[in-house]
Amino acid sequence: MICASGRTAAEVLAELKRRYTNRPIVELEAAAQEELKITELRLTKLFSLEPTVPSTTIEGPTVQSDKAAGSSNRSRPPITTHVLDIARGSPASGIEVHLEMWKDCSAPPSFNNKDFSGWETLGYSVTNNDGRSGQLMDIVDNIAPGFYRISFNTGKYAPAGFFPYVSIIFEIKENQAAEHFHVPLLHSPFSFTTYRGS
Known part of the structure; x- marks a missing residue:
């Protein structure tokens, strides 16, 4: 295939x-x-x-394309996600998802840097019955390089679970600006995993 x-x-x-x-x-x-x-x-x-999944994108300087808005060659935003409930063996619907970008130019986010004020929200959504979020950012040809954080409100979805929320931080390099980044979450009450999907 x-x-x-x-x-x-x-x-x-x-x-x-x-x-x-x-x-x-x-x-x-x-x-x-x-x-x-x-x-x-x-x-x-x-x-x-x-468009049946509620989502909100927030205007921000994430575009590096000279094209006018709405004329992208992409069919989807550069960053997408979905959530699977691996304890139930099904998609996880109703999970709030937030996408943010690090905007503090003085220092990149790091394990030792506990200052979280540098994150700027790009968009948010709620997963649908298929576990997929709505559009978290605009559809653009080239995404701005930098650090991104995608967060999931797993505590609201599974209140008895161990993780009140899950945040995944990843870096997009300059030579990756035209690529697609699918960042799924595989979740259960006491564990989670992620990977870079296609």
């Missing part, structure tokens, strides 16, 4: 030839990633037609 969207026939053939010698378990993982890309594209198209 391969996500052919935006690829030429030669690119698809080259990718399949590269994967041909994969061990079965490696190929299953690759196929699952491709299936995820296809599903995300379909969901993006579906939700762009019917």
Whole structure:
């Protein structure tokens, strides 16, 4: 399986030839990633037609594109997320999600820096029945490099759980400005994990 969207026939053939010698378990993982890309594209198209998830983006200087607003080549914002409740084995709906960017130019956020006043909210949303948040930021071609924090109100979702909230801080480098960053949360009452998705 391969996500052919935006690829030429030669690119698809080259990718399949590269994967041909994969061990079965490696190929299953690759196929699952491709299936995820296809599903995300379909969901993006579906939700762009019917915006049913409440979300708010807050105006901010996160765009590095010379294009006018609304003329992006992207079909979704540069940063997206979803939440899965791994204890129940289903999407986690109704979780508040906030996206922020570090704006303090004097020093980057660090483990030892306990000053949280440098964070500026870009947008917020609530996860839908599929566990996906609404749009947390504008759709732009290039995202500003820097430190971003995505936070989830897990305590409201699971009051008896160990984590009142989960915040994930990640850095986008200058050479990554045109990339997409999917930052999902896999949550249970007593553990959570994340990864950079596609």
